[in-house]
Amino acid sequence: MRKSLRVAGIATACAVAGAALYGTGAATADNAAARHTAEPHNIGLLVGEIDDYYGAHQDAGGVWRSSPDSPYAKDLARIQAKAKKDIRKAAAHGAKSARHGKKPAIVLDVDDTSLLSFDYEKSTNYTYNGATWDAYVKEAKRPAVFGMPELVSYAKGKGIEVFFLTGLSEAQREGAVTNLARAGYDTQLDTKHVFTKNKTAPPAYLGHCATPAKWECTTVQFKEGTRKHIESTGYNIVGSFGDQVSDLAGGYADKTYKLPNPTYFVE
Numbered sequence: 649m650r651k652s653l654r655v656a657g658i659a660t661a662c663a664v665a666g667a668a669l670y671g672t673g674a675a676t677a678d679n680a681a682a683r684h685t686a687e688p689h690n691i692g693l694l695v696g697e698i699d700d701y702y703g704a705h706q707d708a709g710g711v712w713r714s715s716p717d718s719p720y721a722k723d724l725a726r727i728q729a730k731a732k733k734d735i736r737k738a739a740a741h742g743a744k745s746a747r748h749g750k751k752p753a754i755v756l757d758v759d760d761t762s763l764l765s766f767d768y769e770k771s772t773n774y775t776y777n778g779a780t781w782d783a784y785v786k787e788a789k790r791p792a793v794f795g796m797p798e799l800v801s802y803a804k805g806k807g808i809e810v811f812f813l814t815g816l817s818e819a820q821r822e823g824a825v826t827n828l829a830r831a832g833y834d835t836q837l838d839t840k841h842v843f844t845k846n847k848t849a850p851p852a853y854l855g856h857c858a859t860p861a862k863w864e865c866t867t868v869q870f871k872e873g874t875r876k877h878i879e880s881t882g883y884n885i886v887g888s889f890g891d892q893v894s895d896l897a898g899g900y901a902d903k904t905y906k907l908p909n910p911t912y913f914v915e
């Protein structure tokens with residue numbers, strides 16, 4: 649299930665923490681002494697750290713943006729520079745493997761790998777809701793993740809095929825594809841290049857975990873099974889890009905690239 653392990657109720661947690669702080673008044677000799685506890689990272693501080701990481705700010709329309717000079721953008725740039733080197737090598741090698749009938753390809757996740765959902769995360773206080781998320785996806789107004797359209801253009805220029813593989817539903821395909829085009833992804837965005845999670849009419853290649861009667865595939869099974877299918881149609885996936893570990897596990901990619909995302913976790 650998408651974002652099932654997300655942090656929820658940050659606003660409530662912060663309000664309670666604030667009340668407790670003001671309720672105690674001046675520190676006594678006893679409670680001023682630092683004691684080690686095994687408590688988790690403080691959620692109020694964590695939100696501030698995440699804001700700093702993304703260079704969070706609101707534009708004139710009130711939309712939350714990440715800054716192109718933020719630590720987040722710099723981390724992305726470093727990963728992308730490495731990926732471009734790998735793509736350049738794979739393309740050179742691919743010229744040989746193409747003779748054996750395999751064309752080099754890359755696979756990209758969509759949410760927070762190709763399209764940035766930071767405005768949704770900030771606006772909802774990092775609290776996922778299926779209905780508001782669906783409306784947000786269908787608005788198709790997300791900006792690109794910094795540098796990713798350029799990475800796609802670079803790969804295309806080297807003769808690499810580009811596929812998108814997303815846990816978004818078939819009903820969200822149009823929103824995703826419209827958004828990808830708007831955000832500057834200059835590549836084929838047809839049904840042969842964009843794979844969604846079609847629970848009502850699952851493809852046969854997903855096997856026993858997905859039948860029209862019941863969908864039981866984990867994210868890893870869905871993504872691994874789809875990559876296996878892509879490779880079976882004549883491609884060698886040289887690079888797989890995702891913001892979640894579950895995007896990348898399971899094989900059928902020569903190299904994997906984990907992009908940063910400290911805002912939610914997908915099993």
Ligand SMILES: [Mg+2]
Pocket residue numbers: 757758759760761890891892
């Ligand atoms: Mg993602």
